[in-house]
Amino acid sequence: MSTFVTLEQIDQAADFIRSRTSHRPRVGLILGSGLNSLADSIENADYIPFNEIPNWPLSSVQGHAGRLVIGELEGQTVLTMQGRVHFYEGYSMSQITLPVRVMIRLNIEIMIVTNAAGGVNPRFTPGDVMLITDNLNMVGMAGANPLIGPNIDEFGPRFPDMSQVYDPALMTLARKVALERQITLREGVYCGLSGPSFESPADLRFLKLIGSDAVGMSTVPEVIVARHGGLRTLGFSGISNKANLDGSTVTTHEEVIEAGKVITPKIEAIVRGVLRAL
Numbered sequence: 001m002s003t004f005v006t007l008e009q010i011d012q013a014a015d016f017i018r019s020r021t022s023h024r025p026r027v028g029l030i031l032g033s034g035l036n037s038l039a040d041s042i043e044n045a046d047y048i049p050f051n052e053i054p055n056w057p058l059s060s061v062q063g064h065a066g067r068l069v070i071g072e073l074e075g076q077t078v079l080t081m082q083g084r085v086h087f088y089e090g091y092s093m094s095q096i097t098l099p100v101r102v103m104i105r106l107n108i109e110i111m112i113v114t115n116a117a118g119g120v121n122p123r124f125t126p127g128d129v130m131l132i133t134d135n136l137n138m139v140g141m142a143g144a145n146p147l148i149g150p151n152i153d154e155f156g157p158r159f160p161d162m163s164q165v166y167d168p169a170l171m172t173l174a175r176k177v178a179l180e181r182q183i184t185l186r187e188g189v190y191c192g193l194s195g196p197s198f199e200s201p202a203d204l205r206f207l208k209l210i211g212s213d214a215v216g217m218s219t220v221p222e223v224i225v226a227r228h229g230g231l232r233t234l235g236f237s238g239i240s241n242k243a244n245l246d247g248s249t250v251t252t253h254e255e256v257i258e259a260g261k262v263i264t265p266k267i268e269a270i271v272r273g274v275l276r277a278l
């Protein structure tokens with residue numbers, strides 16, 4: 001695969017998926033570290049392992065299964081990515097966002113993303129769920145924006161607007177569902193970093209200063225590509241650990257996966273409610 005994924009490569013993947021399922025999904029779900037059990041509840045599911053899909057980037061990280069699960073959930077036809085790849089695995093930004101472009105070519109209208117994140121906002125505690133209201137594109141601002149390279153006009157313009165990255169109507173719906181189900185829903189800005197090292201205390205103090213409520217290693221590239229291509233987007237962070245601003249604690253991947261067990265039922269309930277109401 002060349003550095004920049006082409007429309008032809010995207011369409012090869014989309015055509016393959018279309019040939020392997022008769023479902024025509026309206027909603028795409030990307031489920032993060034330790035948060036992907038929702039895919040197991042999908043009815044009439046067709047399963048497509050990532051390694052069978054042409055040009056699809058493959059993950060190596062523990063906690064990320066690798067397949068598409070396409071079927072029915074809460075009255076919607078959904079395409080679910082059980083697992084995703086990250087920039088730190090060595091793929092280009094263009095490669096890690098190929099799945100989102102495939103969703104767009106499959107005529108998906110809405111993308112819901114979840115991730116595990118460190119809580120920078122001092123009011124957050126591990127186990128909380130945060131509605132992502134905006135994001136800080138640290139990696140992209142520093143030169144690795146996923147839209148760098150030839151613009152594919154079929155998706156959107158060269159210089160896409162990002163004033164409303166997350167869809168206001170979908171956010172309103174998520175708040176309503178959380179309230180109805182008595183789930184505390186935090187809100188804030190997700191700061192996307194490359195990883196794979198966790199942040200130093202000085203990094204975290206800086207990230208807090210510039211307005212981050214939660215920090216993680218995914219989501220922002222996918223969401224930018226989604227917005228470029230006109231997808232309506234909704235995102236949730238599961239707060240898996242308190243960001244270590246004073247250097248007094250240690251952050252581990254195991255703790256992130258473990259916290260997913262508390263967070264998953266809450267995110268699942270909200271996502272189910274949103275799907276039901278769409």
Ligand code: HPA
Pocket residue numbers: 116117118119198199215216217240241242243251256
């Ligand atoms: N930092 C970055 N990414 C993360 C964290 C964190 O503390 N927790 C889960 N993903």
